[in-house]
Amino acid sequence: MKPTIEQIGTLLALKREERPEEGYWQDFLCDFHRNQREEAVRKSGFANLIGRVSAWFSEMSPSKWAYGVGLAYSAVTIAFVLSPREVVKENVPVSPVNYQVVPAPTPSAVEQLNQLDLSPTTQGSIGEQVF
16 A cells, blocks of 8 residues: 555654654664674674685785785795704713813913013003003
8 A cells, every 4th residue: 555645745744843852862872882892892803803814815816816825935935944954963972071170370470570571662652551
């Protein structure tokens, strides 16, 4: 059953006069933001990550495939370069360690002074100390 033009006009006139109660839009906005936050919390996490990855692969153009292949190749190359090599151990004969410290022979103070050149021609030259 189709409404007549008079019925539609009456309905529009009635709706034009209707106004929502006070605070309706504030409550609507609060509910809307709360729903948005709840949806964002639901979307964060492992399930969302899987969804994003699958969407990325489904929308992939040939240039993105080239980027993906290049990224995979570089990852494999880096893994190959950084992987530890197998270490070959040789059987080296064990020798005991001597922990005794032997001090170096130091000449006496008189011998050290005799070795210094204290002639008047060398006084004040670089490397000499004035006492």
